[in-house]
Amino acid sequence: MIPITCVMLQRQHLLMALLAFEGMILTILVTIMILMLYSWMFVTLIILTFGACGASLGLACMVMMARSYGNDHISSLSTNKC
Template identity: 40%
Template sequence: MNLTSLLILMFIMSTIILLTKNNHLLMALLTLEAITLILMMTASSVSMQTNMMNMLLSILILTLGACEASMGLSLLVNMTRKTGSDMIKNLSMNSC
């Protein structure tokens, strides 16, 4: 099993975890971070295999991952202050 197929398998497993285990917002944010890291590793692996030294895509994915992490952390802190927990079921459209 080569590295690219292993990374694709990890991406599929992370997506399944994100879709099934979504009780806590923190768990959802951690799986999104794992997906971002896997995509960055896949992009760099593919660029090395095709002899393209274009790492711009990896830098773009890392930048978007950092933005996603900061937005997620601010939402988590705001939600925890407002509701007292990070359970997703506590969110409703009526409380906004």
């Protein structure tokens, strides 16, 4: 519940929202590893892979947005500016 509220509170910068999202992925991974007692290592590997793919896509979108808009403010993503 705490990582979800962190994502909701980070409304200014995209980088902070991405960091909160990565914290949420790592929290889910650690919870699964503790609950399964290392018996399903394949599932944890899949979750880690999806987390890495999500992080790379988010970083690529942030770099593209910073190059085109000049900042990483989430308010720059408004569709009303088109």
